[in-house]
Amino acid sequence: MSEITLRINGKQHREDVASNRMLVDFLRYDLGLTGTKESCSVGVCGACTVLVDGRMVSSCLTLAISLDGAEVTTVEGLASETGLSKVQESFVKYGGYQCGICTPGQVVSAYALLQENPHPSEDEVKDWMMGNLCRCTGYYKIIESVMKAGGAE
Amino acid sequence: MPGSSTVIGAPIPRLEGADKVSGRALYTADVSPPGTLAAKILRSPYAHARIVSIDASAAWQVPGVKAVLTGKDIVGHRWGRFLRDMPVLCWDVVRFVGDRVAAVAAETADAAEQALQLIEVEYEELPAVFDPLEAMQPDAPLLHPDFSEYQDISPEVLIPDTRNGLSRLTWQKGDVDAGFAEADLVLEHTFYIPSRHQGYLEPHAGIVAIDEAGRIQVWTASKSPFGSRNQLAKSLGIQPEQILVHPIYVGGDFGGKGDALDLPIAYFLAKQAGRPVRIIMSYLEELLASNPSHESIITIRTGIKRDGRMVARYLRAIHNTGAYGCMKPLPNVAIGGAVHAGGPYRIDNTFFEAIQVYTNTVPAGFFRAPGGPQVNFAAESHTDLIAQALGMDVAEFRLRNLVEEGDENAVGEKLNGVHARETLEAALQAAHWRDPKPGVNYGRGIAMYERHVGAGPSSAELTVEDDGSVTIISPTIDQGGGIHTVLQQIVSEEMQIPLDQVRVVVGDTDSMPPDQGVGGMRITNANGHAALQAIEELQGKLRERAGEILGAEPEQLSYDEGVFYRSNDGGRTDDGNRALSLAELAAQTADAELRTGRAKVEMPMQRDIACFAAQIAEVEVDPETGHIRVHRFVSAHDVSTVINPIAHQGQIDGGVIQGLGMALTEDLAVEEGRVTSLHLGDYKLPSAADIPELETVLVHSEGGPGPYEAKAIAEMTNCAPPAAVANAIADAVGVRLMELPMTAERVYRALQDK
Numbered sequence: 001m002s003e004i005t006l007r008i009n010g011k012q013h014r015e016d017v018a019s020n021r022m023l024v025d026f027l028r029y030d031l032g033l034t035g036t037k038e039s040c041s042v043g044v045c046g047a048c049t050v051l052v053d054g055r056m057v058s059s060c061l062t063l064a065i066s067l068d069g070a071e072v073t074t075v076e077g078l079a080s081e082t083g084l085s086k087v088q089e090s091f092v093k094y095g096g097y098q099c100g101i102c103t104p105g106q107v108v109s110a111y112a113l114l115q116e117n118p119h120p121s122e123d124e125v126k127d128w129m130m131g132n133l134c135r136c137t138g139y140y141k142i143i144e145s146v147m148k149a150g151g152a153e
Numbered sequence: 154m155p156g157s158s159t160v161i162g163a164p165i166p167r168l169e170g171a172d173k174v175s176g177r178a179l180y181t182a183d184v185s186p187p188g189t190l191a192a193k194i195l196r197s198p199y200a201h202a203r204i205v206s207i208d209a210s211a212a213w214q215v216p217g218v219k220a221v222l223t224g225k226d227i228v229g230h231r232w233g234r235f236l237r238d239m240p241v242l243c244w245d246v247v248r249f250v251g252d253r254v255a256a257v258a259a260e261t262a263d264a265a266e267q268a269l270q271l272i273e274v275e276y277e278e279l280p281a282v283f284d285p286l287e288a289m290q291p292d293a294p295l296l297h298p299d300f301s302e303y304q305d306i307s308p309e310v311l312i313p314d315t316r317n318g319l320s321r322l323t324w325q326k327g328d329v330d331a332g333f334a335e336a337d338l339v340l341e342h343t344f345y346i347p348s349r350h351q352g353y354l355e356p357h358a359g360i361v362a363i364d365e366a367g368r369i370q371v372w373t374a375s376k377s378p379f380g381s382r383n384q385l386a387k388s389l390g391i392q393p394e395q396i397l398v399h400p401i402y403v404g405g406d407f408g409g410k411g412d413a414l415d416l417p418i419a420y421f422l423a424k425q426a427g428r429p430v431r432i433i434m435s436y437l438e439e440l441l442a443s444n445p446s447h448e449s450i451i452t453i454r455t456g457i458k459r460d461g462r463m464v465a466r467y468l469r470a471i472h473n474t475g476a477y478g479c480m481k482p483l484p485n486v487a488i489g490g491a492v493h494a495g496g497p498y499r500i501d502n503t504f505f506e507a508i509q510v511y512t513n514t515v516p517a518g519f520f521r522a523p524g525g526p527q528v529n530f531a532a533e534s535h536t537d538l539i540a541q542a543l544g545m546d547v548a549e550f551r552l553r554n555l556v557e558e559g560d561e562n563a564v565g566e567k568l569n570g571v572h573a574r575e576t577l578e579a580a581l582q583a584a585h586w587r588d589p590k591p592g593v594n595y596g597r598g599i600a601m602y603e604r605h606v607g608a609g610p611s612s613a614e615l616t617v618e619d620d621g622s623v624t625i626i627s628p629t630i631d632q633g634g635g636i637h638t639v640l641q642q643i644v645s646e647e648m649q650i651p652l653d654q655v656r657v658v659v660g661d662t663d664s665m666p667p668d669q670g671v672g673g674m675r676i677t678n679a680n681g682h683a684a685l686q687a688i689e690e691l692q693g694k695l696r697e698r699a700g701e702i703l704g705a706e707p708e709q710l711s712y713d714e715g716v717f718y719r720s721n722d723g724g725r726t727d728d729g730n731r732a733l734s735l736a737e738l739a740a741q742t743a744d745a746e747l748r749t750g751r752a753k754v755e756m757p758m759q760r761d762i763a764c765f766a767a768q769i770a771e772v773e774v775d776p777e778t779g780h781i782r783v784h785r786f787v788s789a790h791d792v793s794t795v796i797n798p799i800a801h802q803g804q805i806d807g808g809v810i811q812g813l814g815m816a817l818t819e820d821l822a823v824e825e826g827r828v829t830s831l832h833l834g835d836y837k838l839p840s841a842a843d844i845p846e847l848e849t850v851l852v853h854s855e856g857g858p859g860p861y862e863a864k865a866i867a868e869m870t871n872c873a874p875p876a877a878v879a880n881a882i883a884d885a886v887g888v889r890l891m892e893l894p895m896t897a898e899r900v901y902r903a904l905q906d907k
Contacts, residue, residue: 034183035176092170099633100173101404138810
């Protein structure tokens with residue numbers, strides 16, 4: 001076991017973790033942050049996407065001990081006390097989800113895109129989001145939700 | 154019909170949106186009753202073998218292990234969605250790579266995995282068969298010699314004099330031999346479709362907790378809690394009422410998650426350990442040992458007259474059911490897609506048969522219009538080949554042969570409200586069918602599909618709450634299709650109250666009459682009508698109560714936007730007793746029964762109503778590499794009332810992309826019976842980078858069986874894309890692919906062979 005100190009969604013944490021504990025399990029089971037989902041377990045589908053120091057990572061392939069000193073944002077950290085973030089509201093309004101299991105990963109990735117590129121083109125959205133698989137929506141309304149959050153007509 | 158309606162047909166955002174985008178929505182793997190143990194399953198590495206011995210004693214050496222189970226402990230317990238032919242844990246024979254042999258529950262998943270490694274199993278390999286055509290040969294290994302001992306076999310399941318034959322469905326019309334005799338030309342083709350995984354991103358998961366009273370509490374990733382409950386009960390040999398299934402969000406289904414799958418294992422482990430047990434399938438296990446679609450070999454033969462009329466059609470679909478038939482939910486233990494072998498066309502004489510064959514491969518299950526995508530790939534590719542043989546334009550040939558109002562379809566059902574022609578013409582127009590192609594090596598291809606609207610049982614219960622809002626309890630899990638928002642809209646519309654005054658709650662298996670869950674394009678029809686009837690009962694009761702409170706006969710009251718009014722009784726006196734809102738009524742009605750309406754329905758299948766889809770793919774093929782790019786895709790549908798356009802379009806979007814995945818990349822590769830595409834890097838689902846420009850055309854129709862005459866959409870969208878793409882590739886570069894997926898390698902090889 002090793003002790004790590006990190007900030008998750010703005011809150012300081014000091015926790016003991018086993019050296020082989022995956023970040024996705026640490027978040028979901030050790031900290032009860034079940035918003036992040038696990039699906040493919042091989043870093044392909046994006047359902048487990050979280051932000052580490054602002055960058056998207058697959059938490060199913062990331063060891064928790066590698067995050068000592070890091071700033072982690074999960075889907076739970078996107079909303080504030082006053083409500084959902086702009087990108088989350090856009091997903092709700094434009095129906096960028098159906099079953100919802102990929103949705104936390106989708107909104108985290110979309111949030112990261114809009115932080116870096118506030119007004120992306122459709123091709124830029126597709127390129128950025130191609131690591132977030134979805135089986136229900138066919139992606140059209142996901143892309144629309146992100147475009148609209150980026151101010152598209 | 155909603156003429157002046159405000160919410161029916163409006164793009165209402167789905168009511169669970171905030172929960173889903175925030176991560177608050179709970180799925181089975183997110184739930185953790187106190188003390189829950191993690192369970193793992195030991196699986197057979199052989200496709201067919203006898204279990205000589207199994208010694209699990211060493212598993213107990215791993216710290217944290219609380220329960221160990223082998224087939225020897227539970228001999229005779231089998232599970233199935235209908236046919237119980239799969240052992241909960243195998244005790245004598247394993248029948249596919251991945252078959253369940255032993256299980257361990259421990260404090261951590263790691264400990265459970267370690268414990269599995271210490272279980273010693275000695276196998277004696279048996280001859281195995283993987284190809285369904287080989288399995289039908291007289292000398293093939295027999296997978297289920299004791300079939301007659303399985304319980305509750307429906308008399309509909311024929312065990313034909315076909316080696317390893319599980320079931321056979323047939324449909325016919327007229328005299329197909331006579332039809333072929335009068336044909337001027339007979340064409341026959343055989344197509345091959347591999348197995349595909351439904352690709353839901355939430356793997357199977359289940360939690361079983363036995364409480365102090367002995368009640369079995371279950372959370373499961375299943376769109377059919379009643380189905381899962383009843384299946385679990387039968388596999389354990391107990392009454393279903395001993396089990397309570399809690400509603401929970403389900404992360405995608407597409408036909409693959411209406412089961413109890415590993416719940417019986419979790420139960421036995423929970424019983425042994427005295428603690429709740431959770432089993433979550435890894436995605437590897439999903440691809441290895443869940444319930445993918447049926448690999449199919451389809452032969453189709455059509456007799457045609459020179460004038461382009463089709464006078465006879467024979468189709469035989471061999472569906473590989475894998476090692477067990479347990480994954481199929483219907484008494485006939487079959488998939489019914491071959492009923493669509495005639496497509497939307499007039500064909501006078503037909504004979505269609507679908508044969509489900511056992512092989513030593515992963516058990517097959519339902520996947521969005523089961524059998525439909527496979528049969529449509531064959532039938533609509535075949536349609537183009539017929540047109541070409543006759544020297545007729547592929548669109549003209551279809552237009553010439555489409556069913557019209559009052560015609561019989563290919564299985565002898567007379568159809569009303571037929572809009573097949575308009576749907577195809579709308580698709581042709583939207584696809585700019587007659588325009589020159591944008592460039593060299595571009596092609597366009599058409600495929601059509603038809604299907605009835607699903608029906609069956611459902612229920613609903615509505616109560617006016619103290620504050621005048623209305624709660625509707627539905628037994629239906631919304632697996633992503635949006636039924637809860639549809640219910641909210643129906644209640645809002647009929648009760649004339651704002652949407653935010655309508656709450657939708659899912660009932661557990663104690664509180665609601667059974668519902669088989671979403672599937673077969675049934676739920677708007679079934680659950681929607683249940684809601685309408687429950688509303689009617691509620692309104693009757695409310696009117697009675699309002700009459701009592703207002704001192705008037707119920708018939709004298711009028712109702713508008715959530716308020717009852719005493720009608721003119723000869724000059725209104727301003728006695729403050731003229732109007733009664735729902736909130737005021739509820740406040741004066743302590744007995745909730747007086748403000749609750751219920752309904753239980755069994756919606757009949759209306760076989761004279763069909764939905765039609767016409768889809769057109771525009772592709773570009775690179776002749777140097779064989780790479781196919783789908784640039785544009787048109788999806789045209791005849792629809793009546795669309796209750797929620799966002800959810801409706803979502804079914805089109807998602808279905809089209811699933812169809813394109815089937816067409817181009819999805820192949821659950823199996824070698825020597827072993828699935829070899831074992832993660833989502835190998836089993837390639839479409840991504841956001843793969844989607845074409847999609848144009849949807851909705852053709853006006855009426856008279857659907859659903860609420861507000863709605864038809865259905867969910868399974869209309871995913872069946873025809875593969876044939877549309879195959880026909881487009883043929884149009885582009887002149888090669889005809891007869892098997893899926895249509896990869897660059899296959900196109901390239903076909904171009905070389907030309």
